[in-house]
Amino acid sequence: GENVEQHPSTLSVQEGDSAVIKCTYSDSASNYFPWYKQELGKGPQLIIDIRSNVGEKKDQRIAVTLNKTAKHFSLHITETQPEDSAVYFCAARASGGSYIPTFGRGTSLIVHP
Amino acid sequence: GAVVSQHPSWVICKSGTSVKIECRSLDFQATTMFWYRQFPKQSLMLMATSNEGSKATYEQGVEKDKFLINHASLTLSTLTVTSAHPEDSSFYICSARVDSTDTQYFGPGTRLTVL
Numbered sequence: 001g002e003n004v005e006q007h008p009s010t011l012s013v014q015e016g017d018s019a020v021i022k023c024t025y026s027d028s029a030s031n032y033f034p035w036y037k038q039e040l041g042k043g044p045q046l047i048i049d050i051r052s053n054v055g056e057k058k059d060q061r062i063a064v065t066l067n068k069t070a071k072h073f074s075l076h077i078t079e080t081q082p083e084d085s086a087v088y089f090c091a092a093r094a095s096g097g098s099y100i101p102t103f104g105r106g107t108s109l110i111v112h113p
Numbered sequence: 114g115a116v117v118s119q120h121p122s123w124v125i126c127k128s129g130t131s132v133k134i135e136c137r138s139l140d141f142q143a144t145t146m147f148w149y150r151q152f153p154k155q156s157l158m159l160m161a162t163s164n165e166g167s168k169a170t171y172e173q174g175v176e177k178d179k180f181l182i183n184h185a186s187l188t189l190s191t192l193t194v195t196s197a198h199p200e201d202s203s204f205y206i207c208s209a210r211v212d213s214t215d216t217q218y219f220g221p222g223t224r225l226t227v228l
Contacts (some may be wrong), residue, residue: 032215042222043206043208043219043222044219045219046219099145100147100159100162104156105155105156106155108154
């Protein structure tokens with residue numbers, strides 16, 4: 001089955017800096033890669049996703065890049081703000097079958113004002 | 114994005130009682146919903162996949178007789194924790210997959226505390 005590794009487990013940055021979270025996956029059949037943001041006591045919120053037919057996707061301060069050859073994808077947050085502080089989860093999902101995504105272990109992002 | 118609701122948001126119950134949690138997709142149809150359990154500072158642990166009109170598929174190690182799942186309509190799935198015990202205390206989160214896009218959205222979660 002799929003295995004998703006996520007790094008780092010904790011990331012601390014100053015407000016205004018950029019933050020990068022990286023994930024690797026093992027199943028070459030995976031073709032959908034969502035990112036979720038989870039604030040304390042709440043459910044995960046989909047913030048951006050990318051499919052294997054594109055290499056990069058951007059939405060305001062958030063971007064995701066995908067390297068299918070190397071089997072890794074990354075979340076980039078620019079101009080970080082204190083409200084970006086949360087746990088971020090990456091996931092990978094293969095086409096067909098039951099469409100169940102495999103999640104990374106999460107990255108706790110702390111943005112210091 | 115699509116909205117998924119959960120009810121209740123938190124519940125406290127006595128050991129031995131049963132608790133039902135509802136998960137609803139508010140503005141889309143969801144043939145497939147998922148139930149997760151999350152312990153503090155850990156990732157999401159998939160418990161079961163719920164398909165409308167059929168039996169749920171449980172992950173290895175999850176007791177299907179203890180965690181009853183019903184997906185009677187395209188917008189509602191329920192999880193019933195039967196004969197709850199303190200070790201069942203956790204944060205339960207459902208998610209629903211949009212049929213037309215395969216995108217998965219999560220509910221806000223339910224905090225269960227069993228005394």
